[in-house]
Amino acid sequence: MSRIRQAFMSLKEKKEKAFVPYIMAGDGGLEVLGERIVFLEKCGATAIEIGIPFSDPVADGPTIQQAGIRALERGTSLRDILNAVGQIRPKVQIPLIIMTYMNPIIALGVDEFVNLANEAGIDGCIIPDLPIEEEEIIDPLLERVDIDLIRLVTLTSSLERLTAISERGRGFLYAVTVTGITGARSGFDEKLGHFLQQVKQLSSIPVLAGFGISSPEHVKEVSQYCDGVIVGSKIVDLFAKNDHQGIETLIQSSKTVTTK
Known part of the structure; x- marks a missing residue:
């Protein structure tokens, strides 16, 4: 059984919601990547x-864009990141998921990327600029080594497209909560609850919501409609400020939302 499936089965038994933090590899140096991964696991x-x-990065807001610039200025490469993840993998039990655009994969080579990701113990891969019509370039290779291609669904997706993506989903579905780029926001579209419930009805795998979630209140508000949340910009910002307590508080807020 995959680590992703095991993680969600464990949450279901405990009647808890998922919390998946996002970190930018190389921001602060690759030497801190392992420390941050271990810390986030300990936080829950x-x-x-x-x-x-x-x-x-077409889907990223200013916080993650700046983190990416800082990482690139340090000469961070996809190969180096996967090597670093491989070194920390034996020390953590939770699933590790790569979020990347297609360009870095193509630059490295699709076969080489999949081989290195497999060797590093990667459990899933999110590629926001890869439409389902073009998945054949990489998905069969990922599936062969049991790496889940995590699909994204959006508020503007048609019912036909939502159904098609849901049927092909592995690991979990990533439901984008806003129209636009990532980044902290004060509130959400009034249609969000209905959208998440619709995706839940269509999907046989867990549904996580992401983009714009930046506070314990957001975590609780959004989690009631799905299986948990993904938080990116806020986590990146808190790490940049060295606010580890803020990160722990945010992650623990998901533990107060229970499944029915």
């Missing part, structure tokens, strides 16, 4: 999304 993270820096 369900899994960790590891971002790959890229020069043209």
